[in-house]
Amino acid sequence: MTTIRITRAGGSRSILKLHDILVERASSLPLSLVQLTARIAVAEVFWQSAQTKLASWPVTLQLFAFEYRLPLIDPGLAAIMATAVELSGAVMLAFGVLSRLASLMLLGVVATIQLFVYPGHWAEHLMWASLLLLILSRGPGYFSVDHLVARRIRVGG
Template sequence: MSITTLARSGLTLWQGLSTALNSIRPLLALLARGYVAEAFFLSGLTKLRDWDTTLLLFSDEYHVPLLPPPVAAVMGTGGELVLPVLLALGLGGRFAALGLSVMNVVAVISLSEIAPAALQQHITWGVLLAMLAVFGSGNWSADGLLVKPWLWRRGWLEQT
């Protein structure tokens, strides 16, 4: 077998692998969106269920910079309830991913002490959110299924 034949075989194999990996991108984006959205949404529901405790936590435990505790509690809870829904649906997915990224960073900064396992979870969420912000929500999203085709039909977006 010549080096040229071996190189062509390797290239063909690589192209097949690349095609296979590209075909699962929408699924992985959907799974990432669902995973992160669930964590933030459940956190928002917990805060909403016991508002007095939430206010107490924002007053005593969470030290959100630049915001009074009641304002931080409302904004944090609202963000944890609205942005995950947008992210899960993939509607304004990049906006939702960036918003949750800000909330994720503020959560880490606001806690005076954070357990290593909790910090690792925030890092995982941060990496997934960064990926979604950079690459978008994928084809299996409201953005990919509805918004992009609508924009293309009106000539407001170039087809890629």
């Protein structure tokens, strides 16, 4: 175990050494753990959103008709599509099943929300998009059904 001491003498070297130690330790964090936490975090957001829609469907329809007002799509159809994508995407991400497809689906939801519904909430949407882009670009990680299937296919059955 490395002892970290910051002293006044040689201060900049001590801070650089501390930085190097922190980077080394952070770099040893398994990417699969980061991928798992990203999947669970985003899945929870969209699962809760879908549950809220389902809990009061008449209110959901009113929101899509009068507040969200998506262009070129019937509010009832938009509500059904949004709820279906949120539910299926959340489950797919949580278990790591077709995770890249789920990420794409939910990125579409995030883009729609950002562009047409709540453009002022860009920081929150950027956070969701960042996690989804991590999964899209790096995959779901070791702790996923996708990984098990890919490993089984490579082994040959």
